[in-house]
Amino acid sequence: MKGAYSVPEVDDIDHQVLRLLREDGRRTFSEMAERIGLSVAAVKRRVDRLKELGVITGFAVQIDYAKLGWGIEAFTELRYPGTTPVAEIIRTATDVPEVQAVFTIAGDPDALIHVRVRDLGHLQQVIDRLRRAGNVTGTKTLLVLGSWTRDVVD
Amino acid sequence: MKGAYSVPEVDDIDHQVLRLLREDGRRTFSEMAERIGLSVAAVKRRVDRLKELGVITGFAVQIDYAKLGWGIEAFTELRYPGTTPVAEIIRTATDVPEVQAVFTIAGDPDALIHVRVRDLGHLQQVIDRLRRAGNVTGTKTLLVLGSWTRDVVD
DNA sequence: ACTGAAAGCCGTTGTCT
DNA sequence: AGACAACGGCTTTCAGT
Numbered sequence: 001m002k003g004a005y006s007v008p009e010v011d012d013i014d015h016q017v018l019r020l021l022r023e024d025g026r027r028t029f030s031e032m033a034e035r036i037g038l039s040v041a042a043v044k045r046r047v048d049r050l051k052e053l054g055v056i057t058g059f060a061v062q063i064d065y066a067k068l069g070w071g072i073e074a075f076t077e078l079r080y081p082g083t084t085p086v087a088e089i090i091r092t093a094t095d096v097p098e099v100q101a102v103f104t105i106a107g108d109p110d111a112l113i114h115v116r117v118r119d120l121g122h123l124q125q126v127i128d129r130l131r132r133a134g135n136v137t138g139t140k141t142l143l144v145l146g147s148w149t150r151d152v153v154d
Numbered sequence: 155m156k157g158a159y160s161v162p163e164v165d166d167i168d169h170q171v172l173r174l175l176r177e178d179g180r181r182t183f184s185e186m187a188e189r190i191g192l193s194v195a196a197v198k199r200r201v202d203r204l205k206e207l208g209v210i211t212g213f214a215v216q217i218d219y220a221k222l223g224w225g226i227e228a229f230t231e232l233r234y235p236g237t238t239p240v241a242e243i244i245r246t247a248t249d250v251p252e253v254q255a256v257f258t259i260a261g262d263p264d265a266l267i268h269v270r271v272r273d274l275g276h277l278q279q280v281i282d283r284l285r286r287a288g289n290v291t292g293t294k295t296l297l298v299l300g301s302w303t304r305d306v307v308d
Numbered sequence: 309a310c311t312g313a314a315a316g317c318c319g320t321t322g323t324c325t
Numbered sequence: 326a327g328a329c330a331a332c333g334g335c336t337t338t339c340a341g342t
Contacts, residue, residue: 007221018217025179025213030318042327044319055221059179062212063172067161075229075257075266090302100304103229106297112229143260148244150254184335193311198336 007053013038017046018055023151025059065116072117073147076127077109079138084110092134098126109140161207167192171200172209177305179213219270226271227298230281231263233291238264246288252280263294 013036020032029047033040050056065071080089086104089111093102101114113130117123123141131139167190174186183201187194204210219225234243240258243265247256255268267284271277281295 010222018215021215022217023214025215028318029320039328040319041321041329045326053221054218056215057218058216060214060216061172061175061179061210062214063176064208064211067207067209068164073257075259086300090300094302094304102302103227103296103298104300105229106299109296112296112298142257142263142266144257144266145260146240146244146258148248148256150248182335183337194336195312195338196310199309 007055010050010053010055014046014050014055017043017050021047021056021059070116070118072119072123073144074115074117074123075142075144076113076115076130077140077142078111078113078130078136079108080110081135081137084135088134092136093130095133096126096129098122099130109138161209164204164207164209168200168204168209171197171204175201175210175213223272224270226273226277227301228269228271228277229296229298230267230269230284231294231296232265232267232284233262233293234264235289235291238289242288246290247284249287250280250283252276253284263292 016036017032020027020035029040029043033043036043047056065073078089078093089104090102093099093111093113096115098115098117099113100116103112103114104110105112115123115126117126123143127139127141130136170190171186174181174189183194183197187197190197201210219227232243232247243258244256247253247265247267250269252269252271253267254270257266257268258264259266269277269280271280277295277297281293284290285293
């Protein structure tokens with residue numbers, strides 16, 4: 001679970017740094033320093049500070065999973081009895097390795113789950129497993145045909 | 155839109171490299187070389203090859219957007235008339251800057267859209283804008299209360 | 309395909325402004 | 326907070342196996 005509130009001490013230069021690292025997370029400090037017009041050491045200190053503040057939570061490679069044989073992507077809406085604690089909802093979902101992300105939702109459904117699987121038979125298995133885990137009262141699965149993700153936000 | 159099919163020539167060592175880069179996208183080649191038991195040059199060549207194959211699509215920083223004041227996250231299901239081409243669905247959604255990702259769906263709804271906004275008033279504006287763009291026949295918005303993402307998949 | 313070595317570039321740290 | 330300089334480590338490339 002992510003958390004916490006807006007950090008005021010993130011200025012325009014910090015946003016420039018974040019923007020550059022969103023475009024390419026392996027950019028060198030020297031390249032960023034040149035673009036921003038700051039010394040290498042100053043850029044490094046800002047990145048270190050953004051990590052300490054928890055604004056930067058990490059760095060990751062971006063992968064085309066379809067090219068690795070994980071061609072099917074889906075979202076499954078899960079419904080639980082009103083008495084089910086959120087912690088249990090998360091636990092039952094995160095136990096399934098094909099689950100990429102879990103979003104707990106205000107209202108109906110109670111959770112939205114992002115899954116990645118090899119094929120439709122595999123998807124069926126994962127949905128069955130989600131239904132059995134915890135006391136799920138209902139599911140609805142949205143099969144993803146195509147996706148688009150924004151490269152850079154700012 | 156992502157695309158294409160499984161690449162057979164990705165072996166176990168490639169998967170080890172991908173795993174290490176998923177944990178930390180800024181890991182050095184020397185560290186990966188030591189862990190895998192290969193020379194630095196060999197690891198670099200594998201990463202270069204995975205980029206050429208399109209398995210690695212890039213590197214990105216991971217950000218806690220709540221700490222930047224973008225505290226509200228939601229998924230909006232969009233419904234369109236049966237005649238609407240997929241390209242138009244994507245275009246209308248990607249035009250809205252708060253839209254982080256668009257997933258086109260088989261069945262009902264026609265699309266699932268991931269949005270990030272500053273507050274609930276802002277969310278209202280974004281939903282209104284999505285409804286007006288294109289000829290949307292209906293929306294349902296799922297407000298995210300909490301989220302969990304898998305660190306490493308393998 | 310991988311190794312090993314060489315050259316240049318980058319990251320990191322300390323000191324000064 | 327940032328600049329600058331210096332050292333150590335890393336990336337990159339190429340010849341060799």
